[in-house]
Amino acid sequence: MDNKVIRSRIKLRHIQCFSEAVRRGSLKRAADQLNLTQPAMSKTLKELEQILGKVLLIRNRAGVSLTDAGQVFAHFADMSLSALDHGLDGIAQLDRAGKRAEISVGALPSVAAALLPRAVAEFERLSPTSSLRILDGPIAYLVDQLRNGAVSMVIGRLGDPSIMQNLSFTQLYQEEVDFVVRPGHPLLEAPRLEDIVNWPVIYPPAAAAIRPLVERFLIGHGIGVPPKALETVSGAFGRVYTRESDAVWIISRGVVWNELAEGRLMRLPFDTGLTRGPVGLLRREDAEQAAEEGLFVTALTRAIGQMKLAE
Template sequence: EEILGKVLLTRSRAGVDLTEAGEVFAHFAQMSLSALDHGLDGIAQLDAAGRRAELRIAALPSVAAGLLPRAVVEFERLSPSSTLAILDGPIGFLVERLREGAVSMVIGRLGEPAMMQNLSFTQLYQEVVDFVVRPGHPLLDAPRLEDIVHWPVIYPPANAAIRPLVERFLISHGIGVLNTAIETVSGAFGRVYTRESDAVWIISRGVVMNELAEGRLVRLPFETDLTRGPVGLLRRDDAEPEAEEGLFVSALTRTIAQMGLAG
């Protein structure tokens, strides 16, 4: 009370009651004590055999390929006594794992409203979709968006978070049905198939960030800002945060700043 300059408790013969300021302070004090308990539990898990606290997270392929490996390096520095279990896949699959409690958070694009019921979303950065090809692809000589219909296209499937954005983008440029489309967001398949064929790969920039930087794939110079969308943390509203989650979120935000993604 002396530090805050507020009365937190009122005392009477009937007992002690919280004032309005006391109720607010008690709420945050309880959160702090809960975090302390989680920290003590994490230390307790370090038994003689060296068992470590585990944090289970999930991420979309665009995050798993680009941001996540760098964030994990930072997390290991902040919390060397923790173990990470990482799951990736399409957004619908990951959200189901989140609802079941199999993972404590999902890192990815904001889902459709129906998918987001009883979930919270905290934006981390924004990402666009790119059209990428192998070095030396004929389209690089005279790149025109409407000409992609003449080549095989790796296209996001119906359950992919970026599918509605890609559809709207193509329709807005007068492109309807693609002649040859392979529907997948598999990074492993896309990287190999695109390098070894004349395919055009439509994919989130994070998935191919490393390949673009190293010149193994090339971005077609199309303005795709219409596909820009928020990437962030999805968590259950009713879940009590684990102590390691806070450290992992700190690692994420630091890594995002280092990579220049926040701007």
């Protein structure tokens, strides 16, 4: 049976009864929790199994246990109910007259330059009563702000394992590093990676998340740190200096996404797939996600789809 047909037949009561039965480990306790009779509970679960064409629960005197199909379905059933709860919380948030919820977000420069403005515009549409504070900087600094509660989430590349303890990471998309120059740069006529050493190179400093990836990439091509390397994480400096000089800027694609799309900077056609890495959300493992934070994640996901950053 087609998934769309199956989905149209599954009702919220089926998901609620199934999830509660799994949570309680007993049809009786689950029925009591939902203010249902046990026969009504059993009937609802039987309907769900008939719709799916799979046995989800094994009933016995000790209670209920999950089949293999039940284990798979239980995970996504809980996610569905959780998503619904976030949606209801979000609606309630919109209805709180005169009260503005506040969230603080940390973002690496590659996110702040291109993705974040679009995500913020979408978030303002989804949650017009919320107040947003944005902090940018290198990953180590933002992780410190996350740990001390100054920000509720950080958007950026997966950090070094040494700074990831007690933090969760949810991938949003993958991003690679680009070598960019001004329009008309001599390297565009005959682009060879080994020739970048003949030009000034804006290079990621040691604290930058992309530094190890860039080092491995260049070493793999027989190139070390360029002799004319100028180390900085300043996007403002990089944009101006690259446009007004013959410098080669080694930078995450998200930082220069706008400039590349508008032709103000040009990407050298090097295969930089080896520098590809995950960009996502960092959170404290012990932190609960507020409703407005869930809306912000939704806004991020929509913005990523619009920009096709994952390609």
